[in-house]
Each structure stands twice: as C-alpha cells, then as structure tokens.
Amino acid sequence: AQTVTQSQPEMSVQEAETVTLSCTYDTSESDYYLFWYKQPPSRQMILVIRQEAYKQQNATENRFSVNFQKAAKSFSLKISDSQLGDAAMYFCASGGGADGLTFGKGTHLIIQP
C-alpha cells in the first residue's frame, strides 16, 4: 500500500522567485518511482519530473528540481525563476507497484505578477 501526503493546499510566490512544494510518502515497495504532475486550469495532467528511488542523485528538469530524501520519505519540488505559466495544481505521486500511481491531494500554486 502507498500513501502520499501534500501538506500545503495552496502556495503563493512572486514571479521570478523560487518556491518549494512539499511531499511525503509511504510505500511498501522496495523499488518505486516518484513523480510530480502539473494540472493547469485546462485540466490535462502533465508530468513535470520523475525520480527513480534507487538513484541518489536528485532529478532536474530545467527550472524544476527535486529534493529526494529517501530515509525521511520526502520528495519536495523546487521551482526556480517562477513564471506565470507555472500557475496550476501540482500533484505528487508514487508508483512502481502492481497498480496505478497513488496521488496526494495537490497543492494549488499561485504566481503573483
């Protein structure tokens, strides 16, 4: 069984600033993956970044990076140089088991111009 917890229902950041979204998880899988998805107001969920649990190096995709703390079961997302287009719901998810991904409740990110 897997659980994913996002403790920040809403976050606000000034354009061009940096923001960190928090996520903690619990899983019984020994080999698993962690994901951050973005859901803009148009609703289609798209993948932001992925982390394989066996990799110690934190994943990075342009302005998006993660801080993966395996022992603490923490997987936060850092967005640098925030842009207006980053405004969306962000969902943390874990996977790797015999079923689909397990998602957190999401964090609504607001970008202040």
Add this chain to the structure above:
Amino acid sequence: ETGVTQTPRHLVMGMTNKKSLKCEQHLGHNAMYWYKQSAKKPLELMFVYSLEERVENNSVPSRFSPECPNSSHLFLHLHTLQPEDSALYLCASSYRVGGELFFGEGSRLTVL
C-alpha cells in the same frame, strides 16, 4: 494527434440514464486506467487494465462498468448514477502498470 483522447469532454445525465465515457491512446502503451477526480480529494484510482485484462478494481460501485476491448481503447459505462458521482473522470495510459502515466483531458460528468 494527442496521446490520450477522451470523449465526451462534458456530460450531463440524469440518475436513470445510461451513458459511456470513451478513452483512446495512441502511444502504444500496455496499461490503461480510470481515475476519479473530485474537489478537495486525491485522485482515486478506479480501474486498471494491463494488456486488456483488468488487474485492479478499487471497490468501485457496480454502477460503473469498465470495458477494454483492446490495448488502445477503454470505456467506462455509466448507469443509475448518483449526484455524488459528479466529478472529473480521467483516463491515463502507461507503458507498464505502475509506470509514468499519460493523461487525457478528462470528462466532466454532472449527475442531476
């Protein structure tokens, strides 16, 4: 052509109606999923199909009936729904079960 296509995008139905949601993926994936997204709640996994066989059914009421005729198509048949079933229904696919998901835009269902 988008990777995962869902139709209809919006659906309003009465509690006695029968309707179906359709999902099609053009990514060559082997697994397909239905998720329910309600306000203030995490995405709820409803059904998982791998190579056209159902591998997961998370205690979903029988008024929701999935169908996967082939690896590219997934349906969700709806009948005698309740107002609390109103939600956004998301279809997704992945290369293998448990892997990275690719989502459709969703079908917004309203039950009157």
